[in-house]
Amino acid sequence: MSLAPTWLSGDAWRRPDSNIEGLFDSDFYLDIAKRSEAAHLDFVFCPDTLFLRMEALEAGPGFSSLDPTMLLASIARETTHVGLLTTISTTFLPPYVVARQIQSLNWLSKGRAGWNIVTALAGHENFGLPAMPSAEERYERAAEFTEVVKLLWESYPQEALKMDRASGRFADPSLVQPVDYAGKHLKVSGPLNLPTYGRAPVPLVQAGASPAGRSFAACVADAVFASTPDREAAIDLRLDLRRRAKGYGRHPDSIDIMPGLSLFLAESRAEASELFAQTHARADEARKFATIREMTGLDLLDWPRERAVTAADLPPPLDKPRSRTHADLLRRVIARETPTVEQLLWRPEVIGSAHWQVIGTVDDAIEAIRDWTEAGAIDGFIAVPGGSVSSLHLVLDELVPRLVEAGLFRESYSGTTFADHLRQ
Ligand SMILES: Cc1cc2nc3c(=O)[nH]c(=O)nc-3n(C[C@H](O)[C@H](O)[C@H](O)COP(=O)(O)O)c2cc1C
Incomplete structure (x- = not known):
């Protein structure tokens, strides 16, 4: 479930029940996270950017948002199972800081942190860069960055902690190793100053589907957040990513394809179409x-x-x-x-993020999801509700239980970490 309030985009925030005043308040998101956990979803997800879209601000939030990792940390304390997927770009920040932020979220949530790795589309001016680095350069840095973050997480394993009161031995420093990484873009000594929580890996999700983005995902990602407006685009992408993963010596099943699914849901198709028209x-x-x-x-x-x-x-x-x-x-x-x-x-490729779109009833959504699943187009999806709060609630309160009834989704959690959910 996306926590980016897509159900308030366009004109939807102007509805009387939108609670737009709560946009920067953690309670606003906590309610959705708790409902998502009650529905046994794998994770709640915050996309992110590091710039303000001034041209859009007059009519809507224009990418104004809380820091996603901090927001998810506040949700961690109030939930017990649902995974917490933050988005952090590899283009602007130092990997040591990012490794520590995500590992902090992992501790605070007891193994529920995940990282959506993006290379960002804009925002260089906020970080002293003369121009946005090219996509090639961003992916080159992303590969190094991800390797460094993983090395930093390995540099201080939890087993190093002894905390033996009798002997006075807090840790076994021989188990804590520097990373001594020197690449083209990054130079990091390590070790990280925070041990890694437990043994469950932090799931890595990637977004960006150019050939370079696909290769990067096939190499490192457990799942891909995809823009696939039609079923054939999803089938092509899924086959290609599985083939590329195999080429990197991985099992094709080790990478899941999850398109964004924009859901404008209402009791009737006519109402859903009206919701869509009003929103835009x-x-x-x-x-x-x-x-x-x-x-x-x-x-x-x-x-x-x-x-x-x-x-x-x-x-x-x-x-x-x-x-x-x-x-x-x-x-x-x-x-x-x-x-x-x-x-x-009016196509999603022009007015939105090119996501798969269902404008209709809960039945219509179930049929579309069943169809795409049976066609081998998806391993899951990221729900991106649109139009209104009631559309959001229909997703969590009606669509998900119906998917369970149809045998398309889990009835309960079998583990407690994000990695557990992704593989169940
Ligand atoms: C589905 C999807 C979601 C994305 N989400 C974000 C995001 O939340 N924040 C961000 O900075 N970039 C985001 N991006 C941008 C990508 O990280 C990447 O920079 C961009 O797509 C360019 O890579 P490409 O050449 O592979 O398309 C997203 C891209 C896609 C396709």
Whole structure:
């Protein structure tokens, strides 16, 4: 379950029951985390960015958010089972700090921390960088960064702690080793100044599906947070990631594919469509055209709304799009579906994060999930509810129990760590 309040995006925050005033209050998120735990979900998840979208701030939060790791630490104390997936970019911060933050969350939650590894899309100006490093450079650093973080976690194992009052021996320093890492981007001596909690590994999740992103994920990730707006995109991605993982000597089942699933749910399809339309009622058209232009190089501003956009209209792929993943998905939908300009303006590739989308009833959502599961498109999904608080509650209070009834989801937890849930 995403804790990013996607159910308040667009105009949904203006609904009387949105509780938007609680946006920066831990109680707001705690309620959802507790409901998620009662539904036996694997984890709650906070995406993150390190910049403010000023152009969006007048009409909505524009990426204003609490620090995800701190927020999850406050949730850790009030929950016992649900995994806590934080997002930290490898592009801006030092790995020693990040290794310690995540391991602190792991202690505070007794083995429930997870790390969503992102390379970030923007924000360099907040860290003294002259420009955003290229995707290649970011992934190169991400590989080093992840290796260093894992080495730091190994550098001070819990077994080193002796805490023997009689002999006065607190720890066995011979079990604590420096990491002495010297790479192209990073130089870290170690060891970490915090032991590692227990033996269960901290699950690593990755987001970013360019060829470089896929290779990185296939090498290190236990799960991938994916943008797959259609079933075939998910099948292709899942097969490719499993093949790449095998190429790195891993078992293909060791990597799970979890697309974001945007759920606009209501009692009837008509109400759900209305919810979707209301949410996007003030969507900035100029911004949508700019998005298409920035991702594909195609300027559709003067095109008639009913004209179809086809693969032949597409300029060659841009050399350095902001997100290769999202640019490729937009090109893909144009080539596959030849949508009209009007249809394109409402596609998830343009108005959202290119996530899989169900606008309908709980039954519709179950059918879609069953279909994608049976087609081998997914190992799970990250629920991204949209439209209203009631849509969010339908996901947790009705959809998940119905998935259990259908034999598609667990009835109860069998372990207590995040790693336990991911493999159950
Ligand atoms: C599904 C998905 C979710 C992402 N979530 C975040 C995020 O929360 N924070 C962030 O800084 N970047 C996020 N990213 C950006 C990626 O980490 C990466 O920087 C970007 O996609 C460029 O990599 P690519 O060339 O592999 O697409 C996300 C990307 C995808 C596809």
